Amino acid sequence: xxxxxxxxxxxxxxxxxxxxxxxxxxxxxxxxxxxxxxxxxxxxxxxxxxxxxxxxxxxxxxxxxxxxxxxxxxxxxxxxxxxxxxxxxxxxxxxxxxxxxxxxxxxxxxxxxxxxxxxxxxxxxxxxxxxxxxxxxxxxxxxxxxxxxxxxxxxxxxxxxxxxxxxxxxxxxxxxxxxxxxxxxxxxxxxxxxxxxxxxxxxxxxxxxxxxxxxxxxxxxxxxxxxxxxxxxxxxxxxxxxxxxxxxxxxxxxxxxxxxxxxxxxxxxxxxxxxxxxxxxxxxxxxxxxxxxxxxxxxxx
Amino acid sequence: xxxxxxxxxxxxxxxxxxxxxxxxxxxxxxxxxxxxxxxxxxxxxxxxxxxxxxxxxxxxxxxxxxxxxxxxxxxxxxxxxxxxxxxxxxxxxxxxxxxxxxxxxxxxxxxxxxxxxxxxxxxxxxxxxxxxxxxxxxxxxxxxxxxxxxxxxxxxxxxxxxxxxxxxxxxxxxxxxxxxxxxxxxxxxxxxxxxxxxxxxxxxxxxxxxxxxxxxxxxxxxxxxxxxxxxxxxxxxxxxxxxxxxxxxxxxxxxxxxxxxxxxxxxxxxxxxxxxxxxxxxxxxxxxxxxxxxxxxxxxx
Numbered sequence: 091x092x093x094x095x096x097x098x099x100x101x102x103x104x105x106x107x108x109x110x111x112x113x114x115x116x117x118x119x120x121x122x123x124x125x126x127x128x129x130x131x132x133x134x135x136x137x138x139x140x141x142x143x144x145x146x147x148x149x150x151x152x153x154x155x156x157x158x159x160x161x162x163x164x165x166x167x168x169x170x171x172x173x174x175x176x177x178x179x180x181x182x183x184x185x186x187x188x189x190x191x192x193x194x195x196x197x198x199x200x201x202x203x204x205x206x207x208x209x210x211x212x213x214x215x216x217x218x219x220x221x222x223x224x225x226x227x228x229x230x231x232x233x234x235x236x237x238x239x240x241x242x243x244x245x246x247x248x249x250x251x252x253x254x255x256x257x258x259x260x261x262x263x264x265x266x267x268x269x270x271x272x273x274x275x276x277x278x279x280x281x282x283x284x285x286x287x288x289x290x291x292x293x294x295x296x297x298x299x300x301x302x303x304x305x306x307x308x309x310x311x312x313x314x315x316x317x318x319x320x321x322x323x324x325x326x327x328x329x330x331x332x333x334x335x336x337x338x339x340x341x342x343x344x345x346x347x348x349x350x351x352x353x354x355x356x357x358x359x360x361x362x363x364x365x366x367x368x369x370x371x372x373x374x375x376x377x378x379x380x381x382x383x384x385x386x387x388x389x390x391x
Numbered sequence: 392x393x394x395x396x397x398x399x400x401x402x403x404x405x406x407x408x409x410x411x412x413x414x415x416x417x418x419x420x421x422x423x424x425x426x427x428x429x430x431x432x433x434x435x436x437x438x439x440x441x442x443x444x445x446x447x448x449x450x451x452x453x454x455x456x457x458x459x460x461x462x463x464x465x466x467x468x469x470x471x472x473x474x475x476x477x478x479x480x481x482x483x484x485x486x487x488x489x490x491x492x493x494x495x496x497x498x499x500x501x502x503x504x505x506x507x508x509x510x511x512x513x514x515x516x517x518x519x520x521x522x523x524x525x526x527x528x529x530x531x532x533x534x535x536x537x538x539x540x541x542x543x544x545x546x547x548x549x550x551x552x553x554x555x556x557x558x559x560x561x562x563x564x565x566x567x568x569x570x571x572x573x574x575x576x577x578x579x580x581x582x583x584x585x586x587x588x589x590x591x592x593x594x595x596x597x598x599x600x601x602x603x604x605x606x607x608x609x610x611x612x613x614x615x616x617x618x619x620x621x622x623x624x625x626x627x628x629x630x631x632x633x634x635x636x637x638x639x640x641x642x643x644x645x646x647x648x649x650x651x652x653x654x655x656x657x658x659x660x661x662x663x664x665x666x667x668x669x670x671x672x673x674x675x676x677x678x679x680x681x682x683x684x685x686x687x688x689x690x691x692x
Binding site: 348350 | 611622642648675
């Protein structure tokens with residue numbers, strides 16, 4: 091399989107595979123979600139079932155163009171719509187769950203339901219973003235900018251495993267995973283650096299399979315070979331990270347927001363952990379971000 | 392006084408003032424430091440005293456051009472050179488301290504010496520960066536990307552006061568100080584957000600003088616009016632922050648490194664707290680960053 095290095099190649103790869111996924115969308119009635127879905131229909135990578143207010147959903151012209159590929163289930167109560175969407179996934183009638191204008195908390199409530207939800211007991215729920223940054227030569231995966239405030243060592247192991255699994259789906263057979271920290275020194279002054287040293291040891295012991303895990307290192311060393319050389323840091327990442335693991339949600343969020351504000355990057359993002367990929371883009375995200383997130387979900391579902 | 396909105400205006404303002412500061416430089420023998428010093432001499436904003444290996448220092452042609460404005464003190468031991476530079480500042484013979492290729496720790500050792508150092512008891516030592524980002528319409532001050540791992544509430548108050556004081560020197564009479572956080576919600580789930588709420592109250596009570604302190608808010612809301620509007624956040628910062636206060640060193644460092652890697656920003660930075668500004672740029676910094684840091688020091692000394 092060829093490595094998918096940008097979002098255009100992602101769409102092309104999905105089209106070439108000829109397989110279509112089915113997306114259950116909870117309350118799709120906003121223009122950005124409509125754009126994303128009609129683009130997914132147009133590219134032929136997915137069909138969808140829309141759960142929400144049918145009178146509003148039927149008004150979208152783009153969706154009317156594909157009557158046999160768009161099902162509409164009329165439910166006006168958002169929590170019921172969320173539960174029904176989750177049920178469709180559990181019954182194998184949908185492969186991907188997507189949030190429309192419902193609050194994330196309401197959707198999560200349905201996902202996290204112990205009896206009827208989608209997150210098996212003991213499984214970690216976390217967020218994985220994927221960025222196409224113009225001046226970086228490949229896609230960059232980032233975790234966690236949105237869900238886990240302060241990952242424990244064990245949670246971080248799980249986040250690394252999720253990211254590696256997704257990279258493999260993108261054809262990146264030996265993803266380079268950089269453990270981000272303000273300094274490259276391992277010292278008890280920074281307890282996190284000790285966790286990182288442990289993760290690097292686990293990688294050396296082969297516990298992460300086909301991957302290179304290294305750190306602590308700062309953002310520049312992870313993403314720019316020259317910066318590492320200047321600092322005299324010899325890392326197997328070689329300034330060519332595929333994945334950045336951030337210290338906590340604050341650092342991850344700062345990276346995500348700074349990239350999105352100051353570069354012309356394209357973004358995608360998914361919840362990891364549930365039995366199917368979940369698209370939970372936020373109010374500020376564009377229609378294109380929602381479309382790329384759908385595409386990322388189609389590849390990894 | 393006119394507001395200084397970029398580094399060219401900073402140099403112009405220093406030249407117009409007609410005042411020259413004196414910089415004590417510890418181990419100046421690297422090309423980037425030489426560039427920065429010769430530029431400062433050329434612009435006429437500073438004189439300097441170089442402490443280090445005289446045979447190497449004398450080899451720099453740019454410094455030879457100003458024999459009456461460059462003093463060389465021959466000391467081969469780096470720790471002795473650092474102590475002597477600190478002594479010059481204490482005696483009023485220098486206004487600014489600057490690190491050459493000595494390790495930061497060695498220089499800090501001399502600064503932090505209880506009897507002969509530069510940091511009065513109880514004073515916080517922290518880092519304040521200043522960035523000129525092409526797509527942002529003014530200078531942006533950022534703290535702390537380098538020194539304090541996890542600021543306490545009291546330390547954060549002090550960091551805000553340092554930043555406001557420096558902004559006033561730049562002619563920003565009512566600086567907008569944004570308290571950065573991954574979400575705008577104040578909740579016990581995020582203890583830091585409670586500290587932020589307290590700081591906002593202190594500001595409302597006038598404890599920070601001429602300034603607007605607001606948060607929690609994310610990087611996009613702090614720096615882009617549109618992003619705040621989309622999220623429905625009404626902040627007195629209005630997406631026009633002069634200062635970003637980061638949750639901790641990890642988040643601050645990620646911002647600093649991401650901006651420096653992915654935008655064509657110019658950077659400067661100083662230690663705050665000691666009796667004089669201290670320029671402690673790092674191995675990866677350019678000559679221009681060192682020069683702008685000197686200029687920032689000249690304005691605030």
